[in-house]
Amino acid sequence: MELLDAVFVFQMHEEQELLWHQRVHSHEKGQFEVHYFVSGSGTFSNAQNRYAISPGSLFVTKGETVHSIEASREESLTYYATLISCLEEQPLIEILEQKNPITVGTNLRFFFEEVRDKGLSSSPELRISACHQVLGLLYNLAAGTRMDDSKTENVRLEKAIRYMQRHVFDKLSLDMIASHVQLDHSYFVRLFKKRMNTTPMQYYSNLQLEAARALLTSTNLSVKEIADKLQFCSEFHFSKRFKQSTGSSPSAYRKTHLQLLGM
Template sequence: MDVSSLPLTRLYMENLDVRVTAVGYNQVWTDWRELDYTPDYNKFYLICDGEGWLKIGDSEYHPAPGQWFLMPQGVKQSFSYTSGTRFTKYWCHFTARVGERNLFDLLQVPDFIDAKNDGEAARLFRDLFEYRSLSSISAPLLVKSAMLQLIAYYLEHAVAAQPTLSPAALTEPLQQVIAHIQSNYHRNLTIEELAEQAHLHPNYFIRVFKRQFGTSPIQYVNKKRLEETKLLLVTSNLLLSEIGDRVGISDISYLSRLFKASTGFSPTAYRVTFGSR
């Protein structure tokens, strides 16, 4: 992945919201067939056994056992039983949104990965299946956690295929805003300055930024400042006032309140707890 796109990609990951709508493990029926439909959810298929046919966009596949397929929301798809042994597969339907956009509209990843010799993939699906059937108060949290682990596994194992930001994400003016924040977070950045980078009216810019990333521009700027504050607390002997000057928050009491609200520690306690000894 292009290093210059990493801050934008991390922002998407940090603000990802997932919802699981269906989960299963079964052998498909002989009438398993749907042609040229466009779902409003994403699908994962982990093929365990059998034969069949898939079409994702313009690409056709005859998946083999051990292959894990992603069928993204908003992409025309088809699938069908063939004359051989019917597919047995783990599957799930889910949404994965950053703001108002589907994650897989923002990232370019392959249609499938090979998990043939890795029992971890099947275990992750089993966990999701198990958590989905629970009635405990924590079940929704376990389901979300398991779904995030599935997505993380898929993305990590797609590294060999160099997953990247989609062309649409790369060409949007908001990428320029993220780059500007990364280079200038230590200054007194204003909404007007950031909006100018995107060539948008400030009020409209705030709405567009939040729809795209799931967080406000100022929240993102402060998050970047706090990340740098944490690093300087544990890697230097700088006074908090000096750190504040470096990260763009000269009001030390405000920096302390913001830091504690984010981490649960005062800056001093954080340094004592996590600093080198």
């Protein structure tokens, strides 16, 4: 059992980005992929079937099945994708693939954030833990267990995250976010960190860097223009933060990624 990839795709809407995700592709036998859509609309094609994408919908695809994602040009998609190699669980995956799309609600964002963090960890134990978490979720779904988590604290956090996403190109402050969800900012920070394992402002910064990666690979905006668009105080500060996050400069990231896409 191995977690091969865990990604968060933020606001997919640029032309080149749309083409990349709309590509028809499959994975190797014994693998399976889970797509969980948080916001936006579009179409998910799985083999010969086409399904409408809506917030809170989840799709399970076995490795050999060709699939693609088509985003609405009016409403960008935000989603998590997790790819796992686990040949022995193929009977479960085949059952769930027939249930697509599975409506699970938007509060599983926190679950997939944790899976992604563990999946990208250098610790093999945490990566295996992430695999078991995903399999636990899938067995619950196969059993028909309701996954709706409507705790008040999760509703508040979901509202805060949606607010941050909508204003990723603005300059939000902690007080603005806490005020939006009507919480004392000290309590809000403790609540957010307990659930997300990071602070609200660090999460907001990460969202901005996700947006920067999308802009670098799907637009012709210069590095300075992207830094300005994301409200960084300078191109130097943006480049420094970007390299700390990705390990490469914005220009190098753009060049490498476009080569991988064959552009």
